[in-house]
Amino acid sequence: MTPILEIKQVSKFFGGLAANSDVSFHMDEGMIMGLIGPNGAGKTTLFNCITGYYPPSKGDVLFKGQKLNGLQPDRVCKLGMVRTWQKVRPLTKLSVLDNVMVGALCRTNSLKVAREIAHEQLKVVRLDHKADFIAGGLPIGERKKLEVARALATKPELLLLDEVMGGLNPAESDEIIQLILDIKKAGAITQMVIEHDMKAIMRISDRIVVLNSGEKLAEGSPAEIVSNPEVVRAYLGDFHA
Amino acid sequence: MKPAISIIRSSAGASPVAIALGLAVLAGLFLFPQFVQSPYALHIMILIFLSVIMGEAWNVIGGYTGQYSVGHAAYFGAGAYTTMILLQYKQISPWYGALAGIAVSLVVSLIIGSICFRLRGPYFVLASIAVAEIMRLSAMNLKDLTNGAEGILITEIPHLKFGDTLITDFLTKVPFYYIGLVIAIVTILVTWLMQNSKLGYYFQAIREDQDAAHSLGISLSLFKSSALAISAVFTSLAGSFYAIYIGFIDPPTVLALDISVQIVLICIIGGIGTIWGPVVGALVLVPLSEALRSNMIAQGIFKIGLASEESGVGIFLKEHLSHAHALIYGILVVVVILFMPDGVLGWAKKLAAKKGKE
Numbered sequence: 255m256t257p258i259l260e261i262k263q264v265s266k267f268f269g270g271l272a273a274n275s276d277v278s279f280h281m282d283e284g285m286i287m288g289l290i291g292p293n294g295a296g297k298t299t300l301f302n303c304i305t306g307y308y309p310p311s312k313g314d315v316l317f318k319g320q321k322l323n324g325l326q327p328d329r330v331c332k333l334g335m336v337r338t339w340q341k342v343r344p345l346t347k348l349s350v351l352d353n354v355m356v357g358a359l360c361r362t363n364s365l366k367v368a369r370e371i372a373h374e375q376l377k378v379v380r381l382d383h384k385a386d387f388i389a390g391g392l393p394i395g396e397r398k399k400l401e402v403a404r405a406l407a408t409k410p411e412l413l414l415l416d417e418v419m420g421g422l423n424p425a426e427s428d429e430i431i432q433l434i435l436d437i438k439k440a441g442a443i444t445q446m447v448i449e450h451d452m453k454a455i456m457r458i459s460d461r462i463v464v465l466n467s468g469e470k471l472a473e474g475s476p477a478e479i480v481s482n483p484e485v486v487r488a489y490l491g492d493f494h495a
Numbered sequence: 496m497k498p499a500i501s502i503i504r505s506s507a508g509a510s511p512v513a514i515a516l517g518l519a520v521l522a523g524l525f526l527f528p529q530f531v532q533s534p535y536a537l538h539i540m541i542l543i544f545l546s547v548i549m550g551e552a553w554n555v556i557g558g559y560t561g562q563y564s565v566g567h568a569a570y571f572g573a574g575a576y577t578t579m580i581l582l583q584y585k586q587i588s589p590w591y592g593a594l595a596g597i598a599v600s601l602v603v604s605l606i607i608g609s610i611c612f613r614l615r616g617p618y619f620v621l622a623s624i625a626v627a628e629i630m631r632l633s634a635m636n637l638k639d640l641t642n643g644a645e646g647i648l649i650t651e652i653p654h655l656k657f658g659d660t661l662i663t664d665f666l667t668k669v670p671f672y673y674i675g676l677v678i679a680i681v682t683i684l685v686t687w688l689m690q691n692s693k694l695g696y697y698f699q700a701i702r703e704d705q706d707a708a709h710s711l712g713i714s715l716s717l718f719k720s721s722a723l724a725i726s727a728v729f730t731s732l733a734g735s736f737y738a739i740y741i742g743f744i745d746p747p748t749v750l751a752l753d754i755s756v757q758i759v760l761i762c763i764i765g766g767i768g769t770i771w772g773p774v775v776g777a778l779v780l781v782p783l784s785e786a787l788r789s790n791m792i793a794q795g796i797f798k799i800g801l802a803s804e805e806s807g808v809g810i811f812l813k814e815h816l817s818h819a820h821a822l823i824y825g826i827l828v829v830v831v832i833l834f835m836p837d838g839v840l841g842w843a844k845k846l847a848a849k850k851g852k853e
Contacts (some may be wrong), residue, residue: 339707359693
């Protein structure tokens with residue numbers, strides 16, 4: 255079976271700085287891939303390369319076997335891959351419902367259909383009671399949920415979540431974890447998750463890729479990753495290894 | 496910070512009272528020339544219609560899509576010049592001339608879009624100004640086509656006939672009144688349709704956050720260009736209408752930077768990104784600028800007895816106020832922008848909301 259996403263020796267240079275160098279891995283349908291690494295490891299840059307915000311300087315990104323190189327983010331979204339933003343980007347002056355409708359309009363031209371999809375997705379993230387509120391007025395926990403609902407409304411096959419739990423309290427994080435697991439259980443959507451909360455990432459991921467200084471340091475199951483001395487060294491320094 | 500509880504959607508559509516009121520206003524507008532024959536009053540109304548058309552048109556790209564073009568004189572001038580050149584040198588009726596103007600403006604908008612939409616924020620603003628200035632200088636210097644600084648003067652407007660029956664000979668302002676009114680209504684209708692469609696949602700998504708919009712499957716170049724094209728069509732129509740109505744154009748009156756700024760002001764004063772904002776803006780700005788220019792303010796002051804006409808202050812006001820109309824106009828605009836950042840309409844809505852809470 256072709257993997258849903260294949261990253262082949264992707265490098266991204268900013269001038270002389272290699273934000274990603276020679277990163278390769280692949281994802282199978284239905285799995286949750288965790289992407290971790292210290293600050294500045296190149297996780298978000300890799301997201302940007304995958305979703306079309308930057309063309310990779312070298313290497314290929316294949317989605318369902320199709321090369322994405324140079325495709326704009328909107329085309330990538332139409333193909334079925336969507337990302338959320340680490341720094342949330344609500345359409346502040348629009349209502350919560352309208353925000354999600356913008357996502358839903360990716361697959362339909364009818365506002366009526368889009369409104370139905372939007373209500374459905376707001377129920378999925380348990381934000382339906384705030385549908386008529388202005389997005390700019392939501393607290394951070396609900397903004398993160400809105401990001402997810404809006405992305406889900408585009409009917410993706412691959413969902414890339416960039417630190418959806420960042421800045422949340424434990425109860426809110428738990429809710430998001432449950433949401434990610436529910437999406438997996440529903441079966442239609444493969445997920446890649448960037449996260450700093452180790453407990454959460456170990457709980458949800460089927461496999462984990464560790465980035466450090468732009469390079470892939472390790473890949474494996476959560477159990478393999480926690481016992482990998484190189485990973486421990488990258489996070490905690492030589493002393494602990 | 497906006498309060499977290501603000502809700503923007505009202506569940507019901509327009510209330511019956513609002514619909515009845517709207518129809519009454521519409522009927523009043525259509526009957527207006529039957530009761531008011533004063534050419535000056537008609538002239539003011541026509542200027543208001545023009546401002547509404549230009550404001551609504553700019554609102555599509557500036558208000559809804561958030562791309563602040565300060566070069567809309569380019570489309571206004573393109574419409575005006577195309578119509579006038581075809582009429583004066585080729586004897587083509589302005590009805591077709593206006594359509595040709597729209598075609599020219601569409602081409603110009605595509606060119607401007609493909610250049611300027613690579614840029615964001617202030618760079619886009621500057622580029623839009625630059626392109627409009629290029630058009631103005633071209634019109635100044637392409638003397639064979641545009642007659643340069645001398646401008647183009649219409650000698651005669653062809654009569655409008657339906658078959659053999661004469662509908663109007665354009666000798667009074669009344670036919671212009673109706674044409675302006677109809678175009679203004681159509682422009683408002685198109686804006687309303689746009690707002691309640693996928694286009695409206697996509698335009699606003701681009702305004703709120705381009706990167707987020709891009710990630711949600713919105714092609715930035717396609718939808719920004721569409722917004723600019725819609726905007727250009729109606730601005731061009733306004734330009735054609737203005738040219739035929741006034742009967743004379745030259746580069747400073749239809750292609751200058753202050754036309755572009757005027758267009759933006761209509762929206763900013765009224766309320767940006769709303770259907771009725773440009774209407775309110777036009778209703779405020781046109782009478783204001785006319786009142787200042789014709790020194791009605793000084794006369795008003797004399798009438799209510801704040802100063803006598805013979806006193807020193809009175810003489811000063813009479814002599815100088817009308818000359819300073821641009822200055823006063825500017826100051827008033829600054830005051831409105833400072834104290835009503837959401838425009839007159841936004842301010843009125845806030846006031847109404849406050850009253851409703853009490």
